[in-house]
Amino acid sequence: MKKIINQPENFVDEVIDALLLAHPGWIKAATEDRRALVRADAPKLGRVGIVTGGGSGHMPGFLGYVGEGLCGGVAVGNVFSSPSSEQIFEATKAVNGGAGVLYVYGNYGGDVFNFDLASDMAELEGIDIKTVVLTDDVASAPAERSADRRGVAGMVFAFKCAGAAAERGDSLDEVARIAGKANSRSRTMGVGLSPTILPAAGKPTFTLPDGEMEIGIGIHGEPGSHRGKLETADEIADRLTGAILRDLALPKGSRVAILVNGLGATPLEELYVLYRRAAGMLADQGLAVARSYVGEYVTSLEMAGASITVMHVDDELETLLAAPARSPFFRE
Amino acid sequence: MKKIINQPENFVDEVIDALLLAHPGWIKAATEDRRALVRADAPKLGRVGIVTGGGSGHMPGFLGYVGEGLCGGVAVGNVFSSPSSEQIFEATKAVNGGAGVLYVYGNYGGDVFNFDLASDMAELEGIDIKTVVLTDDVASAPAERSADRRGVAGMVFAFKCAGAAAERGDSLDEVARIAGKANSRSRTMGVGLSPTILPAAGKPTFTLPDGEMEIGIGIHGEPGSHRGKLETADEIADRLTGAILRDLALPKGSRVAILVNGLGATPLEELYVLYRRAAGMLADQGLAVARSYVGEYVTSLEMAGASITVMHVDDELETLLAAPARSPFFRE
Structure with missing residues (x-):
């Protein structure tokens, strides 16, 4: 521990x-x-x-x-x-x-x-x-x-x-x-690379062998949709963004906000590497990225991993996203 | 990896x-x-x-x-x-x-x-x-x-x-x-709980057995001043803050800014638990906390651990700390 x-x-x-x-x-x-x-x-x-x-x-x-x-x-x-x-x-x-x-x-x-x-x-x-x-x-x-x-x-x-x-x-x-x-209008897909340990239990919430990943993991370590060998950042971004876009089924020309979120132990640098490919994939699909968020926004203690969220925005939602906001953890 | x-x-x-x-x-x-x-x-x-x-x-x-x-x-x-x-x-x-x-x-x-x-x-x-x-x-x-x-x-x-x-x-x-x-007027002391792995090398920069900590660790894993069994958050905060205050040797009534910084894999919650004790220790020494910062500010990839920085402030530095600032990662 x-x-x-x-x-x-x-x-x-x-x-x-x-x-x-x-x-x-x-x-x-x-x-x-x-x-x-x-x-x-x-x-x-x-x-x-x-x-x-x-x-x-x-x-x-x-x-x-x-x-x-x-x-x-x-x-x-x-x-x-x-x-x-x-x-x-x-x-x-x-x-x-x-x-x-x-x-x-x-x-x-x-x-x-x-x-x-x-x-x-x-x-x-x-x-x-x-x-x-x-x-x-x-x-x-x-x-x-x-x-x-x-x-x-x-x-x-x-x-x-x-x-x-x-x-x-x-x-x-x-x-x-x-x-x-x-x-x-929001869809999220996560990937976990290591489990979380609850302070009171002192034991992992689930097991994941080193070098493996769990696609679709929940923020309490709930099982996902695929477990396998750890892939490259681009392959992971493709999987997460692909699943989101299949579910959202947006027409070309749609505008989206994207959030690449760290689950706890994954460095900010790696979140940007994921963002790079996800944003590229959105562009390839003819979608315009209206707003980008990269960082730790909703975590799972010290879980290594990340999630990608895409929200289909319109003028109303874009105005609301851009409005002033203020907490010690979020500023607009 | x-x-x-x-x-x-x-x-x-x-x-x-x-x-x-x-x-x-x-x-x-x-x-x-x-x-x-x-x-x-x-x-x-x-x-x-x-x-x-x-x-x-x-x-x-x-x-x-x-x-x-x-x-x-x-x-x-x-x-x-x-x-x-x-x-x-x-x-x-x-x-x-x-x-x-x-x-x-x-x-x-x-x-x-x-x-x-x-x-x-x-x-x-x-x-x-x-x-x-x-x-x-x-x-x-x-x-x-x-x-x-x-x-x-x-x-x-x-x-x-x-x-x-x-x-x-x-x-x-x-x-x-x-x-x-x-x-x-600034002093920092860090603690590491796990090593960092360089992407190119794929190997840890140093080894630290599970359940141990390294007090005084650098942000590239440079060895610190003490290695031993992992202690409680309060004991760690005491060690870090104690070393800082011995070095700064501030008179009672001094004002300080404090930064509790995560090195990468340590949850925000744990940084606040460290902050709690460190701020309490500053108060016990008759020091006034003028400004507090808690989060990931300078990391070491996915190293688990944290650092505490204390800066002795005066009116000039407090004014400068409070002035507007803006990057995607820092707002004032």
Whole structure:
């Protein structure tokens, strides 16, 4: 094990401790246990609040997308575990500015269960809730069951677009429509080169022999669609981008945003090598790259690997992507 | 080997390809081989140009600190190898706006040799050159030979402060004074948990048994001051921060900036756990944390590990740290 941690059971709370200490004026705790965190300026009266949440271990995933022009609050679970419905409910109340609250989170059983419970609790208190469940991971279910797919790095586009819409004062229906549109136009494919070790378990979440890769891996190490010998960066980019484009089936001349995301241990340089080929492939297919993002956006602790996300954009989504946004982890 | 690469000999050029493609309007090539890269708006007439450079494999190190309010240009070597004097000289000419050029780079033999050669070439062309060699790595030489120390993550503070001074129109003497001041007030200590594998060699740069750590490791895997069993995050933070504070010997009430930097494979969460203890230790010593930075700023490919940098700030340095800066990898 090569982890810089203290007692594993304190891991998440120590991270929250540090975030509050390192970035004063960014977020504040909505609960005594500090597992519901909201923008320091929450609630924004008359604005839709966006609440996300999920397990820890994905930084800057979830937490990092709370801020101006992004989400209003987040419920923070243990590593790779859903937050509780109470934590989600507390975040909901804390971001509620009277215009309703949108839940945007990845499609995982525990999260769906707890967000739905929180939604019931919030509705009882008279808070309007809408929900968009993110399902961008191509490898996790076939196209005809796309609603069963998991949510992965596409969350960045959903948070950015919905957050910009909420910030400018769009209605709950509108913000929900935009989050849904961003999700339905985003596809992600990942590749894993090494497993993740959970701090509490101290053991890998799965095994992958050295020199092999898993195409379509999930951000908790969920099995993908192909395991085999590690290929070159170009071959991997072809596989990931190819699967995305087959699923999106865009007409020539379409505009896209692309995100090449590191899962934790893969150097930034290697992400750019992947980007190079993926962008070339998009151009070859007659697609125009409107915006590019390369870096660690949604991780899986120290997993080596990467994912590629492509979102089909139009004028509306491009405007929302370009709108100001600000957290310690994301700036526009 | 768990690398997402193509032919190792094309690695650096493919990364540069991708950077130019992904971030249009940020940098441009000053040479046909594109190993001298400068701000898209270079030269800035009447402004001091800052040129840095070093080996590849440290992203966002070097390259990432070219931009508005940062450096003007960079010479890009092969992985962990110095750029050539010609590449440095070409970057120098391309950023020369008539107010002189400052060289700021880490204290490594090859870099010193080539920057000195480039300096001679530039002076012959009538360009005023000053040089500040960065020496923030506490573990690399004792305090009485501090000029022999290597430069590591402290470069971020030197680039930021000198870049802000150049941007506002300070003279070459002034910008050099500020870079030197930032360097002389910065100290870094690193810890490595796993080695780096060079793409071309395909072998680890050093060996470190699983479950061990190397305190004081350099960003190319240079040996540190202590090797032993992996300790807790708090114990590691104590070791790193303790060594820094013994060397800086600051009076109570001093203000500092702190940078907790990931070397490549260490999750952001673990960097925050280190930050938590380091910031606590600074507070215990009566020091005030003026600014905090946590993330991957200067890496060593996929090395697991981290470094802590502390800079003793005053009003002048705090103003420069807070000034606007913009690259795809650093925003203020």
